[in-house]
Amino acid sequence: MFTPDAPALPARSLPGLLHGLVQTQPDAPAIRWLDTATDTRSDWSFARLNAVADTLARCFMVLGVLPGDRVAWLGLNHPALIAALFALGRLEAVLVPLNTRLAVAEWSAVLDDCTPKLLVHDTSFNEAAGVLCDGPGRPVDLTLDHLLACAPSTLLPEAPTEALDRPALLVYTSGTTGTPKAAVHTQGNLLANMAIAAQVQGLTAEDTVLTVLPLFHVGGLCIQTLPALSVGATVLLHSRFDPTATLRAIAEERPSLTLQVPATLQALTAHPGWTATELSCLRTVWAGSSVLPPEPLKAFMARGVPVSNVYGSTETGPFSIALPPEHAATHLGSCGWPAPGVDIRLLGFDGRPAPAGQVGEIAVRAPNVVATYWPDRPALDADGFFHSGDLAQQAADGSFTVVGRAKDMIISGGENIYPAEIENLIATHPAVAECSVVGQADARWGEVAVAVVVLRDASAAAEGWDAPLRAFLDGRLARYKWPRRWVRLEALPRTALGKVQKAALKALLETPPAN
Template sequence: MPQARRRCSSTEAGAATGDLRQAADRAAAVAWHAWGVRPGDRVAWLGANHPAQVTLLFGLARIGAVLLPLNFRLAFAEWQRLVADCTPAHLVHDADWAQAAQDLGQASGLAVHPLAALERADLPPAPDHASPDAPALLVYTSGTSGGPKAAVHTQANLLANMRIAAEVQEMGAGDTVLTVLPMFHVGGLCIQTLPALHAGARVILHPRFHAGEALACIAAERPTLTLQVPATMKALLEHPQWAASDLSGLRAVWAGSSLLPAPLVEAFHARGVPVCNVYGATETGPFSIALPPQHAMDHVGSCGWPAPGVEAKPGSPHGDAAELLLRGPNIVQRYWPDLPACDADGWFATGDLAQQAGDGSWRIVGRAKDLIISGGENIHPAEIEHALALHPAVAECAAFALPDANWGELAAVAVVLVAGASASEDDLRSHLHQRLARFKIPRRWFFLPQLPKTALGKVQRGVLAQQAAASIVVG
């Protein structure tokens, strides 16, 4: 099994370099013999990106146990709710989260272990209880509506996703992948990191994203692939070293987002780096629909085509779009403990509204629950947001529905301006009038210092609507 590096610094990388297979075997032995972990048991992880999180996942899979990565951005009370829901008996932590882990262990009755506990070499090998149907990974959804649910990824799901993602990204032993997104989420863990290891590639693992460190690493270590999201793409573009950084080692940047602002994509394309979108959800691998490099520049805004082995079809219609349904070997079948995630035929309803082009490619236009129906007309928030994002003074924005006695609903939008920039409501209205039908122009405007978001960075439109309705947001 290949090696993973934590940073670009050779001294820090050397300290973290090791054989992942041997480390996974040690983790399995410790969990089985020292902690008494058995098939089906859950073990939680709290920490920044670290090779030990990967080796713990592999080690637990060997004995048929399950890894629960905790989102370190959550509040303490949220950790407690997740732990109470899926009842892990053990919690492994890194040095930075030692105190938080001890507090959580004391409050929730968990046995708490530092990373060093995984390094014991005096234990016999653990028995092999690996099974395709065995759950291997629990990942909680972001909970934008209702409470978060844990998607149960089996070993077969994870292996299928590794094969699919490696094939589409054409990964091989000669590739180097730079991972900067958090591995407590399937994006950072499953889109590139695990597929790269499956393909025998090298992984450079940063504990957290830092724009300057990422650019320095891209120039010095010359990774061939990396995964970003709109927020990190924006941070890279705004960093003082963006223009001077050598990006020539990258053969593609993959972006894990259903909706990518065109200006961000075009800035990478101007540097000769194709931006390849990958669409998915916590429940779908998440490598489900992908835009390959050869179409990255002529299909800007598209998510591409279903990945090998993944099927996509339209579900319930919503005007000119329909809810996207997915089926495939990497898609989870249940939520913890035993709630169905798919229908009887294995189709997962994504909740996302999509349109399919004549060439078979798919474009996501928004969430079904976010659709604005004003005077009988359907308005997709993404249409407004994409058009506004083209204005140079707009840093980010979010459109949402507000109730209206005459129209049923009306379109509202919250706008965050670029630091130091100025633009009035009239300026932005004029900008939109050149790009959108009149009925799609927002009727209510709110200028905010920042947008409310979940711990995973998703805009909370419901919170915006509540604040606007209660006149908390100042327009």
């Protein structure tokens, strides 16, 4: 559905990109920032973004940041984080945005791994930063206020005109369980992703995009925010997601695009101000998720706004597979077609291409895909493909539908069961707000599927609440795929980007009930 060739890069380095924008539209609005907690606002033109980036580069130099050094960032969304990315790009150094949802011990493990020279943080993380920066070999503690007040006169080095192979961004894919692992995004990876994402979304300088997702993830930073800036569009940046502030921004500031995730889509459509908010300014809502629940999608589309899925991961830019708005209504549950310049293969468990129509693991090869994990562990196979761990099927029209994670696949009685298939069906029942399916060990079958359900009306949770849901599956789903156990929760455990934490669900199911 997309042209096969990768679009041309907007520049050959991050500083070169920003310099070009300043030359063509210095006074145009780049970022309009809102602190949703205090209703504080700040407008940044492209000239101001460039000036702050230059100042931050000087500050980092004075503090001893050299090419290849890392600077960690712990804070809510702020224009200075984007300025810091460009500043460090000028110094050929690396930004490490930290997940604000983690605990101090988890942040400490990340810092031990990437050994940053500085830790920049906003005031809400002063106490944590004091702990993280205490002791020999720890990063220098630097508040955002002090950084922005910095005004050194140090001369900057010549901005690199060619820096495609220079690491620019470390994003950790783990940190809540197991050993933290960071994908190394080069300046070339980021610029390629901007070009791909901008082309698929039809971004131009006339657009205004609303960013409410955290910039510490590639979703919030790289699906719309950086691509929008790369073409000279305006970004409405909120410090964090707040449904009231989001709906108000749509009503008053009239963005043309926004990026959401399942949890925020549900929060918006359930908000008291949902029906009164005029949505006609939005030509598309893009959603970053492997699988999208159908109800909030239908709520937006019933009001004339298509919801387009984009598939990817921390390692893939993340813009890899996308569903064009014109196909959103006809391809519910699909993540669409490969983006321009992105090569997708479905691989069987033997590593060979999966037969047509069968489930296989998504493997991605593209210029926005990282080549290494920090510090130098390969992320690609011998053919240059990244193995995602996500399982999908390809339809006859070439579109892809994700059916689950390879590690989440349930093998019951020798049959493969893909949780997403069951989740998508159960989620269409009017009594269900959300659902997740996980595997549980079973002496007879090896594993069985367990459906964990959140009901729309808690008062409907009387004994036998699951009987209508079981009956709903009859004739819609093969019996061997039916959940053998049904569990009701008030809410599903989720990550910062709204993904269900299946490991937490499995642990919960293994915990004996309290007496």
